[in-house]
Amino acid sequence: MTYRILNYRLTGASWSLQFSEAALHTLLEHVQHSLSSKESVGQLFARDLSVNPIVVEVATVLTPTRAARARVTFDTHRAIAERDALFRRGLHCIGLWHTHPETSPTPSTDDRILAREHALAARPQLAGLMFAIVGTIPPPVGVRVWVDDGIEFREALAWNDSDRK
Ligand SMILES: [Zn+2]
Numbered sequence: 001m002t003y004r005i006l007n008y009r010l011t012g013a014s015w016s017l018q019f020s021e022a023a024l025h026t027l028l029e030h031v032q033h034s035l036s037s038k039e040s041v042g043q044l045f046a047r048d049l050s051v052n053p054i055v056v057e058v059a060t061v062l063t064p065t066r067a068a069r070a071r072v073t074f075d076t077h078r079a080i081a082e083r084d085a086l087f088r089r090g091l092h093c094i095g096l097w098h099t100h101p102e103t104s105p106t107p108s109t110d111d112r113i114l115a116r117e118h119a120l121a122a123r124p125q126l127a128g129l130m131f132a133i134v135g136t137i138p139p140p141v142g143v144r145v146w147v148d149d150g151i152e153f154r155e156a157l158a159w160n161d162s163d164r165k
Contacts, residue, residue, distance in 0.1 A: 007053055008145040008156035016053040017130055017145060017156060023059040027134045027143065030061065032101040039064070041074050041098040043082060044130055045091040056130070058091055093122070095130025104141050105133035112153050119148040130156075 006024070009016040019027070023044070030040035045058040060082055062074040083093045096118060100106075107115070111133070119129035128149040135142040140158030147156050 006139055006143070006158055008158050010147055010154055010156045013156075014052070016159075017056065017147075018053040019056045019059075023056045024139070024143075026059040026061065027097055027099075027132070028139075030099050031134060031136055031142075032099050033136065035101070037101065039099050039101075041096065043079060043093050044095040044097055044132065045086050046094045047090055047092070049092060049094070049126075054094065056094070058086065059097060060086075092125075094126060095132065097132035097134060099134045101136065103135050103137045105135035105144055107131070107133060107146065107153075112148075115146065115148040115153055116150070119150045123150060 005018065007016040007018050026042070032039065040061060041064055042059055042061040044056045045060070046054050047057050048054070062079055062082070064073060065075050066073050086093070096114070098111075111131070115129055115131040119126070122129055128147040131146040131148060131153075133144050133146075135144070143158075145156045145158070146153055148154075
């Protein structure tokens, strides 16, 4: 399956974020299509943080410790173990993703708190934590991305890069 290349960029930023097809596929496999579906959660990994765009090469799926229709939690120790394992393959954790049972997802207060905690924990290796939420309609509207730099939680807006190779 092919998708358009999607970039997400903070207003005024000189760099952008891009999902690989594989990573985007993982996210879209977990869209909450039905009312009985549960939220999914995982981590986002990039190989090189010095390139532009920064490409999310791998999106993982964490086993939720508790998942409901509109709330998900995960085991921090498992998340750290996963980061260590992928780091040995040259992949850096740059963020988190989870699903929401709404068309164009908006972060809850808990989501913002989670993003801030992870942004602060990832310092100074990571200037900003990528926080993606997957809604029920196709990207770009259905997949929204925020970046938390420990001070601000800002949305990175999608733009289509299909003109470039
Ligand atoms: Zn959420």
